[in-house]
Amino acid sequence: MVKITYIEFDGASHTVDVAMGxxxxxxARDNNIPGIEADCGGACACSTCHVYVDPSWFEKMPPMDEMEQDMLDFAHEPNPQRSRLTCQIKVSNALEGLIVQMPEKQI
Structure with missing residues (x-):
């Protein structure tokens, strides 16, 4: 298990254990974290799991593929330096302590 902190747009913080892999x-879904809708169930076919990765973590993230980059065009106020789709980030030991922030809304 890896601890990940999800921060809602209003500042409410949720630190939970997430299974490796x-x-x-x-x-977020398994821990009932509000703010990540995940309408496509993780198929990278929507942008409703968009988050902003904490600046201290962005350089440590696995690289983004072209499909994720394309889907971020549909996200609410994407930030080229910080936006990611959570369905495309696999949990590993390297992500222990990851902090992500939700946008004001999901599209």
């Missing part, structure tokens, strides 16, 4: 989106 799960996605950051699955961690």
């Amino acid at each position: 799960a996605s950051v989106m699955e961690g």
Whole structure:
């Protein structure tokens, strides 16, 4: 298990344990974290699991593939330096302590 902190747009913080190999989106869903809708269930076919990765973590993230980059065009106020889709981030030991922040809304 890896501890991940999800911060809602209003500042409410939720630190939860997420299973290795799960996605950051699955961690939010399985722990009832508000703010990540995940309408497509993790198929990278929507942008409703969009988050802003804490600046201290962005350089440590696994690289983004072209499909994720394309889907971020549909996200609410994407930030080229910080936006990611949580369905595309697999949990590993390297992500222990990851902090992500939710946008004001999901599209």
